[in-house]
Amino acid sequence: MAKNLTNASARRKRIATDVIVHVFLAVMCFIWLIPLFWVAAHSFRATQGQYIRTFLPTDWTLNNYKLLFTDFTHLNFPRMFMNTFVIACCSCLISTFLVLSVAYCTSRLKFKFRKPYMNMAMIITMFPGFMSMVATYFLLKAMGLTEGAKLPLALIICYSAGSGTGFYIMKGYMDTIPKALDEAAYLDGATKFQTFTKITLPMCKPMIVYQLITSFMGPWVDFIFAKVIVRANPQYYTVSIGLWSMLEKELVYHYFTRFCAGAVLISIPIATLYMITQRFYQEAMSGSVKG
Amino acid sequence: MSNQLAKKAARRVNGKESFSLLSAIRNGGPIAWISCLVMGFGNFASMQFVKGFIFLAIEAVFIWFMFINPKGGMYWVKNLFPLAQKERTPNVINHPILGEVIEGYTETGEYSHITLLYAVTTLALCAVFIFVWRMSVTSGYRAQFLKKAGKRVNSFIDDVKDLFDSKIHNLLMTPPIVGIFVFTLLPLIYMMCMAFTDYDRNHLDNNFAWVGFDNFLNILSFNSTIGKQFWSVLGWTLVWAFFATFLNFFMGTFVAMIINRKTTRLKDFWRGCLSVTIAVPQFVSLLLMRSMLGDDGILNRMMIEAGWVEWIKDALPFIGNVIGPRKYIPFLSDRTFARCTVIIINLWVGIPYTIMQVTGILKNIPADLYEAARIDGANPLQQFMNITLPYMIFVMTPYMITSFTGNINNFGVIYLLSGGNPTVTGNSAGETDLLVTWLYKLSVDMKDYNIGAVIGILTFIVLASVSLITYRSSGSYKDEEGFK
Known part of the structure; x- marks a missing residue:
């Protein structure tokens, strides 16, 4: 019984670290990819200028290409x-x-x-x-x-x-x-x-x-x-x-x-x-x- | 003793031992002596006509270039002293109505930068000629020696055949060495010469003189403006290289280990995502970062809109103090912020590289070490500190040295991201400038070629000493046997 308990708590602990690790990796990948995603998105932007108010373009076009x-x-x-x-x-x-x-x-x-x-x-x-x-x-x-x-x-x-x-x-x-x-x-x-x-x-x-x-x-x-x-x-x-x-x-x-x-x-x-x-x-x- | 000599002679006959210049002069007799003056004479004497003729032709061309050609080698070497000799004298003519009038100028002498370039090239050619001269004397002596020993003397066709067989290194190494010699070494020597001249923005008429070690003294002194900038740039370069190398290493190792954990899913996916940034050209990603982090960049706009800037100012007074009255966060326009920003962005650039390097090494750590540690009751942290880290440091030391020197020379990140800015007015070096970016600014933007050259030489000294010291004190140098 006692052994079962320690097993269960160890398992819970492992699952917890697994979740933390995966969330951490997801956040890392998000940070790493966001600038590249941003540049790709803005290559389809119709409004001119360096920046716009929103993160993503509001109007899309192929005109830039x-x-x-x-x-x-x-x-x-x-x-x-x-x-x-x-x-x-x-x-x-x-x-x-x-x-x-x-x-x-x-x-x-x-x-x-x-x-x-x-x-x-x-x-x-x-x-x-x-x-x-x-x-x-x-x-x-x-x-x-x-x-x-x-x-x-x-x-x-x-x-x-x-x-x-x-x-x-x-x-x-x-x-x-x-x-x-x-x-x-x-x-x-x-x-x-x-x-x-x-x-x-x-x-x-x-x-x-x-x-x-x-x-x-x-x-x-x-x-x-x-x-x-x-x-x-x-x-x-x-x-x-x-x-x-x-x-x-x-x-x-x-x-x-x-x-x-x-x-x-x-x-x-x-x-x-x-x-x-x-x-x-x-x-x-x-x-x-x-x- | 005589046995040894005989062996040596036998090796020489078989072409395995080469002849030294001294032995040729000592033992070759009159033929070798004459061939010291008339190149190829020894070859002619041994019926190697084509080879002899080539040597003779080289000598003739060299003598013509050096001494006979009025604008040849000697002319440029002589022009080295004094270096500044371009003179403009006005042509004064007597005009019947206006009196004395200046009509055009007569220019005498040569431009210093042309003189220097041609003189350095000439001296390099002389070095090459001495090499060829030595070759001709020994080659003549070899032919003479073989003839005396009753062996067959190589014909020209044999020599060409040899180039594809036993002498193939001569054939294959020539193009790369010529390339390096002409387009790397020669410019380097030329640039080093500039460190001893006063070729700066005040001498853009290309008329400059030798000044000895003045530039070095000026830069290394603590009192001159340029000296103060040098020491602060050097300090920041070392700080930057230290942080860039070690933060990258530790955080990269950390992430790589997390990905390598047994229970982590989608290992290849995570690695792939992180290494996409390596594949995108740096000038694209870094220029983009620069514009995103600008004072009115997207990041600032979004943070202002969300009210985060005010919040940070209130919540974190020590950061708020740096921001001051500004309404935005000066990511790249304040000294402290800019320095932190470039280090952090460099993590974005560098961690994927470290992950790639480390992943392979982690797989190679013997698993039984961990097994033994676990049986002895070591917790994961102890395992990391006592097994993983020492192993990694042992294997990675050469990599760390290269990445440290690479970071001292990390032109791309700084130049593209901050351009060395912010710059205090009146200084040529910005607050985030490394030695290399400062060197670039000095010699390309400001045309202070002499200061740029000095910085280049000093950078080399810093690099060479850092890598020598760390390499010599590292475990993998002291104990090549391997990790124990």
Whole structure:
């Protein structure tokens, strides 16, 4: 009887904590999602201006999305989208190639400047990236890349040239591929280049996808480099500078709802890509060789 | 001893041991000495014509660039001292009616920022050239050595083949190193040079001079205006990094553990909801937060409408004092409020990341530890304090260091959310500015490039020392054996 009682009270206690935990989590999720919900709701708002009196819009419309693709008086959203897309494609290919080369060499080969290189990469990443930004701009200007149609090229260089320092995740992954595979290939007479392309690269597929997507997302979310390099050339704006400039004081009244619409349009593909990277990342983390 | 030497020689013949410059000069004889002056001579002597020709061509181009080209390397290096040399002299002409009139200006000398850029590039090229020069001497000596040993000397085609096999690191590492060298290292060195000049907003004619360590002394002194700002920004940066890192860590761990409880339902749903915020680009979510938290933002409007602002003022006098006569809550426009707000919003940004990191680790804690603790009668709190926390701290130390340094460098959150504001009039640094955002403001908005460069160097010193100290004193460094 006494035991039953303590059991019952323990159960009641457990149910109580369960309820508290679930309520707590619900509140957390509410707090986390409410701003995103708000932006989505206001992208359908018909009234202009930054704020209205109520939390939710009172009149709904699709006009903001339509204007984004038809009204080019200040900002040309489709062009900004295409600019960013081209830059992102090029820079993700280049930087993935660089990262793969460095990761393969540091993980698989023994050579004289291996350690010095790794130390240098670590030291360089400790400098604030913005410090060299102005100098990079001067350098690109001296190369004549900061005018007109060469601006996208300058941005591609900015996003991809230094990516040889960010090889740690890829190297860590390559370290898990058994060396025996390479040795077997050497015995069969393969050169190191063949081993790299025919054995290591196919084994790294999930990590390569992860790397490709992460570096593809870079230009979509960065706006600091873009702002310094592109300056006041609206035809070469990337999406992030475009959205940023919609919140400038002169534009914000007319453009706030359009900003919300643009934000939704950008967030959906980025979020989807992010979910995909997570899947590949988890796949990669579960090991290179299965079974 | 002689055995060792023979082994070494054998390894060299097989290409496993490389030759040092010194051994080449000591043992190579006249051929090596000449190839120190005429690059590629050693290769020519051993019939490696293509390689020899390439070295020779590189030397010729370098000499032409450095000395023969009138606006080449030496010209720019010479222009470094003195750096400021642009001069404008008015052209005075005698006008028949008006008398002496200034008609245009003659400009002599070069702009300092161009000089500095080209000179730094030249010095970098010199370094590269010395590297190639060393390579040419040793490569010539190697060919000579192999010939003497009666071995086959590599033809050019063999060398190219080697690039895809035993020397593949040379092929694969070149593009990344060139990229880093030109677009990361070179600008960094250039910027560091600026720290020793007076290139500020008063020298936007790009005519500036060397000033030695003046900028450093100015910033590090406690008396100058800029010095006072520096120390207060540095203090806030460390406070921010501390709170941002540890609050995120503890609250993230707390939530992750709650989600991981055995009886919690819908685990994936909760995790998914919280990680949606990672997927949305930061500049969207943070710009949105900024406009929601503004003085006339949606949050303030709703709170005023509901009468909460007045209520808070009455109920919580210590907050009311900060709000003062204002009718709204100054989330981002009052120093204390703004600092708290950015830390809290950073929790919104950071907790999902921590949850993702921690969830995997929690699953890896050996279950028998908890089993044993339960048998010994430990309550959940004791279990947490004695098993979970030490384990987490052990595993997470490298992550915490990276996130601490990441927070010192956390440009996005501060710049997008508060822009470093509020700013006291007359100061260039706002009350929520971190070193990096201040650096950005100084060099991009205010064009005080020299001060910006000094701040950058100091930030690096802070970062490097913090990560070195914490890493060295952390358990995972001292005891690599693992958690015990």
